[in-house]
Amino acid sequence: MKGTELQDVWTDIPPISAQSAERLGYPTQKPEALLERIIAASSNEGDLVLDPFCGCGTTVAVAERLKRRWIGIDITHLAITLMRHRLNNAFGNELLPYEIIGDPKDLESARALAKESEHEGRYQFEWWALGLVDARPAQDKRKGADRGVDGYINFFDDNSGKAKSIIVQVKSGGVKRGDIATLKGDMEREKAPIAILITLEEPTRPMLEEAVTADFYEPERFPGYKYPRLQILTVRELLEGKEAQYPRMAPPATFKRAQRHRRTAEQGRLEGNS
Ligand SMILES: C[S@@+](CC[C@H](N)C(=O)[O-])C[C@H]1O[C@@H](n2cnc3c(N)ncnc32)[C@H](O)[C@@H]1O
Incomplete structure (x- = not known):
């Protein structure tokens, strides 16, 4: 009809x-x-x-x-x-x-974005930087900021069907050893297997030393694999192609997966189905 x-x-x-x-x-x-x-x-x-x-x-x-x-x-x-x-x-x-x-492709434009977004709490820089490690921005920013979590990366490394969450923090200003100690505390509190700090400034030696004290994450089901629990990644390194280290045995689970689509060509007509 x-x-x-x-x-x-x-x-x-x-x-x-x-x-x-x-x-x-x-x-x-x-x-x-x-x-x-x-x-x-x-x-x-x-x-x-x-x-x-x-x-x-x-x-x-x-x-x-x-x-x-x-x-x-x-x-x-x-x-x-x-x-x-x-x-x-x-x-x-x-x-x-x-x-x-229009997104930063080099360190200079990353710095410019950080500066530009200063007046709005640096969120633009933060969202862009989270994208460098395929992290999902924390939904509730106020809550996230309180807890020292800017974003999450989810991954699966067992058969439970439950994803594990890496916590990610972004810093565009000066960083020091205390920031790493705090992130370590956040990681323990969130029961996260791994924490990542993305920093625009280069880390200091004491920061790197503090990070090493967090030891390694070793997935139970994959003996022999180990990943530093506290990873410091600079924006420079990420732009050069360096990646965060975590189990990638199953498809990434960070973003709620968009439904899988097949491409089809269609030309519709403006008719309802009533
Ligand atoms: C109503 S939302 C669009 C939602 C979209 N239809 C969807 O399904 O996700 C409007 C978008 O416009 C963007 N926006 C606001 N001002 C803009 C501007 N001057 N130039 C480009 N985008 C802008 C916002 O960031 C927001 O994502």
Whole structure:
């Protein structure tokens, strides 16, 4: 039977609920079904889709799936970090190459970002730096800051189905031995197997010595593997390609995984299903 044509107000697509499978935790995330209808109804395969306020990247992910080319713009590094992972999780190896423009690619621009974001509590620098180790920014910033945790990296190294969390702290100012001792305390309190400090400034020798006293994390199921429990990584090292050390035996679990998608080309029509 022929349905009714869609009207100006669309009520048949529910918003993202707390239980929704596609929910990634970005406060203003829109449902993929909504963007799918808009993109399918107004473009063809190969067309270019622009979302200049793209948040956690719903438009970008749907455009990719529907074989459109796309440009996404967002003003915050939080959105960029989430979007990168959404695309990786949703398309994996099938993801076509894309470029991130405007994020720091060298130490000088990292310093500039740290300076620029000083007036807003350095969050932009922090979100960007967390992205360097694929960490998920702590959701409740006030609480996170109180507890000395800026972000988390989750990983699996057993069969329990429960992820383990690495705590990550970012520092863009001067750092000293006491910061490492404090992070060590945070790690114990959070019962985290590993803690990582990302620092813009180079660590001092006493800091490195303090870090070594935290010993190694040795996963029970993988005898012979060991990872320093307290790792100091400079922004310079990360930009040069150095990586955090932790068990990578299973797929990373840091971000709530976007549902896996196959790419399909579609051109829709503005018809509801009522
Ligand atoms: C309503 S949200 C978009 C949500 C998106 N549709 C989704 O599904 O995740 C609006 C976004 O615009 C971004 N924004 C605000 N001002 C901006 C600006 N001047 N330039 C680019 N992005 C901006 C915000 O950071 C926010 O992520």
